[in-house]
Amino acid sequence: MSSSEDSPVQPLTERGARTREKLLAAAREVFEERGFPDTRIAHIAERAxxxxxxxxxxxxxxxxxxxELADRLFAEMTDRRALPAGRSPAARIRRANRAYYEAYLRNARMMAIVEQVATLDEEFQELRRKHRAQSITRTARALRRWQRDGSIPGDLDPELTAxxxxxxxxxxxxxxxxxxxxPTGTERLLDTLDLLTHRALGLPSETGGGAVG
Known part of the structure; x- marks a missing residue:
C-alpha cells in the first residue's frame, strides 16, 4: 500500500462525513467477521x-x-488522559493496566485482525511501530520522573524497561x-502483571498492578 495512493478523499459535506463513518463501522464489522484477506469492498459497501x-x-x-480503523484503535488503546494524576507509581500502574485491559477486551476481535495483518502489510507495520513508539515514549517519560523523585532505581534504562x-x-x-x-482468570492475571511490574521497578508490593502510565 502506498500512502499517497491510499489517503482517503475527505468528504466536504455533513452527509458525506456520515456516509464515510458508516463505511468505517461496516468495514470493522466485516473485518472482524471475515478477517482481512477474505474481506472484499463489495462486502463493506453492502454492509454499509x-x-x-x-x-x-x-x-x-x-x-x-x-x-484508518487501526489508527483509531491504537489511539484508543494507548489513551491515558482519563488516568488520575498525583497517585503513587504503584497505584497508577494498577489503574493503567486495568484501563488497558478493558480497552483490549472491548477491541478483542479487532486486535485479532491486527495480529493477522501485522504479518502481511509493511505500511500497517509502520503505523503500528509509530503508535508503539509513542506509547513507549510516554511510559519512559513516567519512569524518568519516578527516577528523579527516587521512587524507582536510577540504574534502569527507561526506554528499554518500558x-x-x-x-x-x-x-x-x-x-x-x-x-x-x-487458566488463572482475569483478576489473577492482572494482579500477577501488577506484581511483576512492581518487582521489575523495585516498587513496594501493593495489591494489584499494571502497565506503566
Whole structure:
C-alpha cells in the first residue's frame, strides 16, 4: 500500500462525513467477521448500505479503510488522559493496566485482525511501530520522573524497561483475551502483571498492578 495512493478523499459535506463513518463501522464489522484477506469492498459497501462505486468516493482501497480503523484503535488503546494524576507509581500502574485491559477486551476481535495483518502489510507495520513508539515514549517519560523523585532505581534504562514491560503485558493480554489461553482468570492475571511490574521497578508490593502510565 502506498500512502499517497491510499489517503482517503475527505468528504466536504455533513452527509458525506456520515456516509464515510458508516463505511468505517461496516468495514470493522466485516473485518472482524471475515478477517482481512477474505474481506472484499463489495462486502463493506453492502454492509454499509451504499453503492459499490460510492466506496471509492471516500476510500481508494480496503487497505486504506483498515489503516484508518487501526489508527483509531491504537489511539484508543494507548489513551491515558482519563488516568488520575498525583497517585503513587504503584497505584497508577494498577489503574493503567486495568484501563488497558478493558480497552483490549472491548477491541478483542479487532486486535485479532491486527495480529493477522501485522504479518502481511509493511505500511500497517509502520503505523503500528509509530503508535508503539509513542506509547513507549510516554511510559519512559513516567519512569524518568519516578527516577528523579527516587521512587524507582536510577540504574534502569527507561526506554528499554518500558519496551520490556509493554511486551510482557501486550503478549499476556493477547494470549488471555484473543487466544483464550488464561487458566488463572482475569483478576489473577492482572494482579500477577501488577506484581511483576512492581518487582521489575523495585516498587513496594501493593495489591494489584499494571502497565506503566
Amino acid at each position: 448500505g451504499v453503492a459499490y462505486g460510492s466506496f471509492y468516493t471516500y476510500f481508494p482501497s480496503k487497505q486504506a479503510v483498515f489503516l 519496551r520490556a514491560l509493554a511486551a510482557m503485558i501486550d503478549h499476556s493480554l493477547y494470549l488471555g483475551i484473543v487466544q483464550g489461553d488464561d
